[in-house]
Amino acid sequence: MDDDDDGGIDGATTISDMASAPTETTLNRSASFSLPSIMPHEPFVSRLVEDDDEPTPTRHDDGDEEENVALLASSQKQKTTAKHKQFLTYLYISHACAAWGERMWDFLGGLLLLTITGGTSLRWTAALSLSESLAQFAVGPSIGDWVDRQQPLHAPTVAYAVQNLSIAASASCAYVALSISGESSFHIPVALLVIATATTARLGSVASTIAVEKRWVIALCSAHDDEVLTTTNATMRRIDLTCKIVAPLLAGIIMSSFGERAATVACALFNIAAWPAEVVCLRAVYRASSHLFTSREEASSSSTTTTTTLSASWGHFLLYARQSIFPSTLALALLYFTVLSFGSLMTAYVYWAGLSATATGVAQSGSALFGIAATFLAPALMKRVESPEASGTLFIWLQNVCILPAVIALLVAAPMGNATSANAAIYILMVSVVVSRVGLWGFDLSVTQLLQNDVVPAEAVGTVSGVQVALQALFGAGIYVLGMVLDAPRDFPLLAFASYLVVTLAAALHTWGWLRKRGEPNAELPPIGVDL
Numbered sequence: 001m002d003d004d005d006d007g008g009i010d011g012a013t014t015i016s017d018m019a020s021a022p023t024e025t026t027l028n029r030s031a032s033f034s035l036p037s038i039m040p041h042e043p044f045v046s047r048l049v050e051d052d053d054e055p056t057p058t059r060h061d062d063g064d065e066e067e068n069v070a071l072l073a074s075s076q077k078q079k080t081t082a083k084h085k086q087f088l089t090y091l092y093i094s095h096a097c098a099a100w101g102e103r104m105w106d107f108l109g110g111l112l113l114l115t116i117t118g119g120t121s122l123r124w125t126a127a128l129s130l131s132e133s134l135a136q137f138a139v140g141p142s143i144g145d146w147v148d149r150q151q152p153l154h155a156p157t158v159a160y161a162v163q164n165l166s167i168a169a170s171a172s173c174a175y176v177a178l179s180i181s182g183e184s185s186f187h188i189p190v191a192l193l194v195i196a197t198a199t200t201a202r203l204g205s206v207a208s209t210i211a212v213e214k215r216w217v218i219a220l221c222s223a224h225d226d227e228v229l230t231t232t233n234a235t236m237r238r239i240d241l242t243c244k245i246v247a248p249l250l251a252g253i254i255m256s257s258f259g260e261r262a263a264t265v266a267c268a269l270f271n272i273a274a275w276p277a278e279v280v281c282l283r284a285v286y287r288a289s290s291h292l293f294t295s296r297e298e299a300s301s302s303s304t305t306t307t308t309t310l311s312a313s314w315g316h317f318l319l320y321a322r323q324s325i326f327p328s329t330l331a332l333a334l335l336y337f338t339v340l341s342f343g344s345l346m347t348a349y350v351y352w353a354g355l356s357a358t359a360t361g362v363a364q365s366g367s368a369l370f371g372i373a374a375t376f377l378a379p380a381l382m383k384r385v386e387s388p389e390a391s392g393t394l395f396i397w398l399q400n401v402c403i404l405p406a407v408i409a410l411l412v413a414a415p416m417g418n419a420t421s422a423n424a425a426i427y428i429l430m431v432s433v434v435v436s437r438v439g440l441w442g443f444d445l446s447v448t449q450l451l452q453n454d455v456v457p458a459e460a461v462g463t464v465s466g467v468q469v470a471l472q473a474l475f476g477a478g479i480y481v482l483g484m485v486l487d488a489p490r491d492f493p494l495l496a497f498a499s500y501l502v503v504t505l506a507a508a509l510h511t512w513g514w515l516r517k518r519g520e521p522n523a524e525l526p527p528i529g530v531d532l
Contacts, residue, residue, distance in 0.1 A: 087285045088220065088232060094281035095212060095236055097274040098160055099243040102205055104267045105167045107248035108255070109198055110344075112174040115260060116191050128195050129344070130480065132202040136473035139203055141316035144466020147210045148459060152219065152293045153286045155211040160278045162204030164271040170197035171268035178261050210465045218452045218461065219292045220285070226453070230382050233448050234375040237441065241375070245368045319460060320467035325450045327513025328392060329464075331506035332447045333471035335396075335440065337479045338499035339492065340403050340433050342367050345483050352489045353426050366434045374441035382446065388453075389514040392446030396507045399439025400500075406432035407500045410493035429496075443510075 110125040117124045147155045170193075177190040213236055221229040255263040286293070320326065339345045342364045350360060374395075382391045406429040413425035451468065455461045479499070486494055 083288065084220070084224065084228075087288045088235075090281040090284045091212070091216065091220065092235060092239060094160075094278040094285075096239050096243065097278050097281075098163065098205075098208060099240045100247050101164055101167055101267070101271040101274050102201075103240075103243045103247035104251045104270065105171065105198070105201065107251050108174075108263055108267055109170070109194070111255075112171075112178070112260065112264065113191055113194060116174060116177045116187050116194070118187075124191050124195070125344070126480070128198060130477060131195050131199045133473040133477035133480075135199045135203055136206060137470045137477070140206060140468075140470035140473065141313055141320075141463060141466040143203060143207045144210050144462040144464065144469070145316065147207060147215065147462035147466070150211075152211075152216065153282060156208055156216065156282055157279055159204050159207035159211055160275055160282075163201050163208055164204075164275040164278075166197050166201035166204055167271045168268040170194050170201060171264040171271075173197060175261055175264040175268070178264065206466070206469050210462050210469070213448070214452060214461050214465045216285075220289055222292055226449070227379070227383055229452065230379045230445070230449060233445055233452075234379045237445060237448075238372055238375040241368050241371045241441070245365055316463055316467050320464050323455060323464060324517065325447075325454045325513070327516075328389065328447050328450055328510045329468055330471070331396065331510035331513075332444065333468065333475055334502050334506040334509070335399075335443070335475075336472045337475040337502045339479060339483065339495045340406065340429075340436070340499045340503075341440075342433065345479070345492075345495065346429075346433070349489055349492045350426055350430065353422060355426055355430075359430075363430045363434055367437050370434055370437040371441040374438045375445065377438065378442045378445040381442070382449070387514075388446040388449045389510075389517060392443050392450075393507075393511050393514050395439045395442030395446060396503075396510055397439075399436045399443065400503050400507050402436035402439060403432050403500060403503065407493075407496050410496050414490070414493045 109128060113124040113128060147159075150158075173190050173193045177187055177194075180186060213233075217229070217232055217236065221232055251263055251267065254266050320329070323329070339349075347360060347364075351357070378391065378395070381394065382388055385391050385394070406425075409425040409428040413421040416422075451461065451465060455464045479495075482498065483495060486492075
């Protein structure tokens with residue numbers, strides 16, 4: 001209100017009112033309307049401010065404003081970070097439940113099949129591994145495409161249901177077979193049913209892995225920098241490797257203490273009980289962060305035509321091959337063509353060579369521990385180097401260097417034929433493979449981040465990841481086929497040498513892709529048309 005618009009109140013009346021009711025409101029109103037006729041307005045307001053020790057809202061220092069804005073931004077960032085950590089915790093719990101149930105069955109499945117079929121042949125155990133590998137190769141790309149087309153919460157909910165309930169069904173079938181004493185023609189059909197349900201569980205695991213580790217993790221970390229994404233990937237892998245150590249240990253204790261049927265019951269009950277817990281955790285995460293999925297859902301819905309046209313398997317592989325990260329992803333798939341890991345072939349070989357089961361078990365645990373160490377080392381290295389490609393180059397050549405002594409020792413000891421050299425080669429093999437896990441899992445984490453960040457179009461990350469699973473299964477099955485050709489234990493050094501050559505090829509392929517990308521940082525692949 002202007003000074004001369006005093007509303008019919010003169011100076012004397014105002015002072016009288018002030019005397020009769022000296023409130024802060026009256027004082028301020030009097031100062032603003034009448035007293036300017038007595039003294040200048042600004043000095044009086046300044047004096048009121050000084051007397052009341054209150055800052056005037058109409059005057060701010062620029063430095064104070066900037067400081068307040070900075071403090072507000074810092075406070076908001078802390079709240080966002082705390083909330084982000086909270087819903088990631090629920091995601092980790094869900095992932096741990098799924099990983100624990102799967103790792104229990106991975107340990108029990110082959111042993112139970114061996115027992116069911118008479119305990120004289122590894123044929124049924126090998127058939128289980130082959131069935132899972134072929135199914136992943138055949139269906140993996142379609143599973144990835146399905147995940148891309150689903151709502152974020154629907155895909156992992158269904159995938160976990162298929163995984164957990166199929167494991168429970170497979171364990172239940174094994175329990176029925178174990179309950180039938182003596183020779184029975186019923187054992188073979190039950191073994192086939194165990195393999196079928198276990199293979200279905202593996203496909204459910206593929207779907208849940210793509211949905212959670214490739215799609216959810218990307219969305220949940222989209223509001224943060226790559227360092228948060230790297231740390232989240234490392235934590236997820238750490239959980240999986242920890243379950244790989246502890247779950248088989250607990251399953252083995254149950255089997256040794258209470259029998260095989262008790263172990264199957266424990267495995268089935270855990271997987272049944274785990275599914276509701278997994279879904280509750282996923283729902284909690286989605287409710288707290290649904291806004292982070294919005295943009296990805298819109299992108300996915302806008303590309304429905306493209307995704308549908310690419311639904312043929314050949315289209316999926318073309319999409320995969322045209323990615324700028326193709327050399328790195330193919331290199332990761334090639335690493336599955338190896339006997340230099342604690343799979344069934346190497347385990348059988350070292351047992352044939354005289355290594356005790358206890359020593360083999362300790363080495364397997366050490367292998368997992370070195371893998372866990374990689375989940376701490378990889379984020380720190382990625383933070384220091386320029387890109388995941390650079391860290392991947394260091395890790396894959398580290399793996400190559402670590403397994404080289406094992407290959408040399410096996411090739412040198414084989415012609416000698418004496419026990420001393422053979423034993424030395426076995427121990428060198430074990431140590432080399434254990435230490436090489438740092439390079440393997442560090443490279444795996446590097447390529448995982450490339451898959452999350454660099455797939456084009458971004459909404460096709462599930463399809464590309466499905467092809468990745470298929471190729472990994474193909475190369476994994478390939479080494480078993482080669483093992484069937486070179487089936488004598490004395491031929492294992494040749495298998496090890498072939499594995500080393502493939503690892504070297506993978507390292508060279510990834511390094512070439514990284515150097516090419518460095519030389520052409522802005523190079524892009526041609527746009528992917530819908531007519532593939």
